Amino acid sequence: EAGVTQFPSHSVIEKGQTVTLRCDPISGHDNLYWYRRVMGKEIKFLLHFVKESKQDESGMPNNRFLAERTGGTYSTLKVQPAELEDSGVYFCASSQHPENTEAFFGQGTRLTVV
């Protein structure tokens, strides 16, 4: 069974540009999460999808971040326009219903904004 996969693994963009990160969850996992780890800080929750619906987006830092999960399969996280402080590692995770099962993480996308 394929795990959670994220594309790209690395991205270097200039300030002001747009970047789109993609996450393919484990097949059949309704729950999909985005996290971010900024250098030297904790991994922080960004948002949670249940199928195609946003269940909780309390961790999204500002309106430059837009997450979508059309069709309830893969998800994208777009940063537009990117700022220097957006640099970090973006993780995606997925889990099954019912609740209270552990989440499986992807390898992360390292984003560097220069």
Added chain:
Amino acid sequence: AQKITQTQPGMFVQEKEAVTLDCTYDTSDPSYGLFWYKQPSSGEMIFLIYQGSYDQQNATEGRYSLNFQKARKSANLVISASQLGDSAMYFCAMGEFGTSYGKLTFGQGTILTVHP
């Protein structure tokens, strides 16, 4: 609000010895879950072990065990018989019971280095 504290930025252990990675937590939720994840240099986050707040016994998974002391609000990870492949970053995390356990609060992590 939930908070996880890992006070050890780095730990060193000799191969084949046991090591304990510390984790304390704070929450007002009556029910919660505690998790440990391993992040090797390749970057992926690997689930290791889970402890529910109402579980009477400490969780064990192979060489991993979780020393859960509820009154002290600690959930230390014990790795027995360390191997070179255990060298990685280790994260302690907490999730609220009754929500999907993908919404986690993480500690800052501990880098474990296993020496031959």
